[in-house]
Amino acid sequence: MDKTNESKETTKQRFSLPFHVIKRINIPVWKKILIYAVAIITGLLLSSLICAGFAGKSPVDFFVYLFKGAFGSSRRIWVLLLDMALLLGTSIALIPAFKMKFWNLGGNGQILVGCLSAVACMNFLGGKVSNGLLIFIMFLASVAAGIIWALIPALFKAFFNTNETLFTLMMNYIAIGLVRFCIASWVKSGSGVLTPIGYGNLPKLYNDQLLTILVFVILTLFMFVYLKYSKHGYEISVVGESVNTAKYVGINVSKVIIRTMILSGAIAGLVGFFIAGAVDHTVSDAAANNMGFTAIMTSWLAAFNPLVMMLTCFFISFISKGMLQVRTDFGLSSDSIANIVVGLVYFCVIACAFFVNYKIVFRKKEDK
Amino acid sequence: MLVTFLVGAIALGVVLLYGCLGETLMEKAGHLNLGIPGIMCMGTAGGCFGALLYMKGLAQETDAKWLPLLLVSILFSILFSAATGAIYAFLTVTLRCNQNITGLAVTTFGAGLSQFIMDTYVPRALRDSYFGVASKLFAKGIVNDPDANGVLKVFFSHGFFVYFAILLAILFAIVLKRTRVGLHLRAVGESPATADAAGVNVTAYKYVSILVGSAVAGFGGLFYTMDYLKGSWENASTIEAFGWLAIALVIFTLWKPGISIFGSILFGALSIAAFVLNGTSAQKELLKLLPYVITVVVLVFTSIRNKRENQAPGALGLSYFREDR
Numbered sequence: 001m002d003k004t005n006e007s008k009e010t011t012k013q014r015f016s017l018p019f020h021v022i023k024r025i026n027i028p029v030w031k032k033i034l035i036y037a038v039a040i041i042t043g044l045l046l047s048s049l050i051c052a053g054f055a056g057k058s059p060v061d062f063f064v065y066l067f068k069g070a071f072g073s074s075r076r077i078w079v080l081l082l083d084m085a086l087l088l089g090t091s092i093a094l095i096p097a098f099k100m101k102f103w104n105l106g107g108n109g110q111i112l113v114g115c116l117s118a119v120a121c122m123n124f125l126g127g128k129v130s131n132g133l134l135i136f137i138m139f140l141a142s143v144a145a146g147i148i149w150a151l152i153p154a155l156f157k158a159f160f161n162t163n164e165t166l167f168t169l170m171m172n173y174i175a176i177g178l179v180r181f182c183i184a185s186w187v188k189s190g191s192g193v194l195t196p197i198g199y200g201n202l203p204k205l206y207n208d209q210l211l212t213i214l215v216f217v218i219l220t221l222f223m224f225v226y227l228k229y230s231k232h233g234y235e236i237s238v239v240g241e242s243v244n245t246a247k248y249v250g251i252n253v254s255k256v257i258i259r260t261m262i263l264s265g266a267i268a269g270l271v272g273f274f275i276a277g278a279v280d281h282t283v284s285d286a287a288a289n290n291m292g293f294t295a296i297m298t299s300w301l302a303a304f305n306p307l308v309m310m311l312t313c314f315f316i317s318f319i320s321k322g323m324l325q326v327r328t329d330f331g332l333s334s335d336s337i338a339n340i341v342v343g344l345v346y347f348c349v350i351a352c353a354f355f356v357n358y359k360i361v362f363r364k365k366e367d368k
Numbered sequence: 369m370l371v372t373f374l375v376g377a378i379a380l381g382v383v384l385l386y387g388c389l390g391e392t393l394m395e396k397a398g399h400l401n402l403g404i405p406g407i408m409c410m411g412t413a414g415g416c417f418g419a420l421l422y423m424k425g426l427a428q429e430t431d432a433k434w435l436p437l438l439l440v441s442i443l444f445s446i447l448f449s450a451a452t453g454a455i456y457a458f459l460t461v462t463l464r465c466n467q468n469i470t471g472l473a474v475t476t477f478g479a480g481l482s483q484f485i486m487d488t489y490v491p492r493a494l495r496d497s498y499f500g501v502a503s504k505l506f507a508k509g510i511v512n513d514p515d516a517n518g519v520l521k522v523f524f525s526h527g528f529f530v531y532f533a534i535l536l537a538i539l540f541a542i543v544l545k546r547t548r549v550g551l552h553l554r555a556v557g558e559s560p561a562t563a564d565a566a567g568v569n570v571t572a573y574k575y576v577s578i579l580v581g582s583a584v585a586g587f588g589g590l591f592y593t594m595d596y597l598k599g600s601w602e603n604a605s606t607i608e609a610f611g612w613l614a615i616a617l618v619i620f621t622l623w624k625p626g627i628s629i630f631g632s633i634l635f636g637a638l639s640i641a642a643f644v645l646n647g648t649s650a651q652k653e654l655l656k657l658l659p660y661v662i663t664v665v666v667l668v669f670t671s672i673r674n675k676r677e678n679q680a681p682g683a684l685g686l687s688y689f690r691e692d693r
Binding site for chain 1: 473484664
């Protein structure tokens with residue numbers, strides 16, 4: 001694609017596209033929302049056509065089943081909200097780091113070590129100390145583990161500028177290996193599955209899900225205030241905009257990176273704590289449910305705004321829960337169809353960023 | 369024992385080598401593609417689909433010939449992985465979207481779609497009946513005698529894809545280092561604005577390197593499934609893990625295809641060390657961590673040494689917009 005913006009004489013002689021692309025200076029909010037809405041609808045329509053095509057059913061049914069799967073019963077709605085809350089927790093863990101352009105792909109690993117430490121406490125201290133004390137120890141262990149897992153890459157980034165994208169990615173696999181190692185050593189039968197542990201389970205608040213949901217929604221509000229109104233939040237955005245500017249105005253960049261990643265890791269560890277204490281009551285190598293990656297998408301789609309993130313997290317959880325129903329009712333043999341749909345929606349929303357940042361200007365007739 | 373270990377290490381290393389070569393090519397053009405795991409999965413699905421089509425078209429399974437089988441599956445593999453790569457290329461080059469985000473989306477999509485294709489169109493029953501024969505052809509080497517001399521087995525018992533990978537690596541090394549095309553490609557990755565001013569077609573170079581890189585990476589998954597696993601498919605997540613390791617390998621090998629041959633075999637050896645050595649299952653799990661731990665150590669060392677010639681391409685991860693000055 002040759003963007004021609006040469007003078008009139010050259011465009012006459014050479015082949016050129018009838019439009020050219022310029023950067024937008026600013027864009028009204030309503031236009032932005034409209035572009036994103038169109039992108040999401042396009043993504044869903046595309047998915048419905050593809051799924052209906054695979055199954056030989058009507059595309060309208062796709063939407064019916066999608067909503068039925070997500071909101072079909074009150075239990076489904078609670079599970080959906082729980083999923084959203086965990087994803088939201090992961091997203092607010094990642095957001096401060098992303099805002100300073102620290103590519104933390106290690107969310108999965110940080111959640112996993114948090115979950116692992118909590119389950120380790122449940123496994124070894126369960127029944128020996130009171131449940132309240134056990135939960136407190138689990139909390140400390142999870143948060144500490146999350147912090148350690150995030151701090152290692154942060155320290156190297158701060159002092160040696162080590163590539164954090166790959167470092168955190170590798171930390172995921174090291175965490176997975178640690179979980180497998182612990183399960184292999186704890187489970188004597190060799191089945192490789194740790195059965196749910198009855199100790200250290202968090203108290204119920206109305207039902208199994210509400211406590212987790214409340215904690216992470218409140219935490220999201222705190223994160224919004226922290227990023228928008230605190231000095232720390234300001235420093236994070238300055239470092240994200242330009243490291244040099246941050247240096248010139250006297251911000252200690254290394255300190256900001258380390259402090260932010262400690263916060264990031266602590267919240268990710270907390271998500272692991274809730275998975276261990278309130279949801280799974282055990283740990284497996286897939287306990288993080290790939291949320292570390294999904295949360296990158298949700299926080300990016302929300303333009304790093306914690307309040308908008310509630311919407312994006314809800315939307316992604318809605319699709320993955322709804323797709324379970326679509327899959328059953330369409331009689332599709334593979335559960336990976338959910339990933340295809342999520343992927344398609346991602347593509348559409350990513351592509352629409354182009355229309356937010358750039359404007360296509362068609363050349364007028366007399367210009368030719 | 370040692371011979372089996374070395375043969376396995378080379379074979380598994382080649383899976384990583386394909387991914388690493390593909391990613392190196394893209395990164396040289398300034399595109400950090402985190403979609404490699406998804407693209408490798410799609411290459412696998414495409415290759416298996418192609419092999420299935422060929423086997424289905426035969427009157428008898430035993431009629432299968434080496435050359436047409438490989439050609440058909442290579443063709444489909446290229447088609448599938450390049451198509452996935454094309455999505456990435458369009459989003460990041462033409463629409464200038466964030467490369468990390470696009471890559472992650474490509475991985476989600478590619479892993480999902482390949483799993484779906486394998487479950488739906490290449491089902492287990494057909495795999496069992498056809499791929500036994502097909503995988504023998506894929507794995508056919510120059511020396512096929514199981515009692516052959518150890519040295520001969522290490523070097524000549526592999527299937528076509530092992531030698532092809534090493535040839536590609538050498539070719540990439542020569543093209544990047546010694547030819548004008550390679551010079552232009554590196555210029556695009558280091559400073560697209562400079563390359564543009566010098567009259568290099570930045571967009572074309574980016575597109576071609578992403579598409580070719582995707583096709584090459586896709587072979588890794590195809591080789592792993594058809595040759596190394598003898599035609600069985602567990603799930604996309606295994607290949608996905610290789611994809612991430614391949615991306616790490618690019619940094620490990622300092623963006624040099626020549627070094628990547630040895631780097632990938634070293635990684636392959638580390639990956640299968642756990643299966644060869646004796647020990648409890650817990651100890652083996654720890655051994656399996658080795659490739660990741662070593663990658664981290666290498667990452668840290670290269671960043672501490674901070675030598676100019678060992679750095680990533682200058683414009684890696686940045687979109688290029690001509691009017692952006």
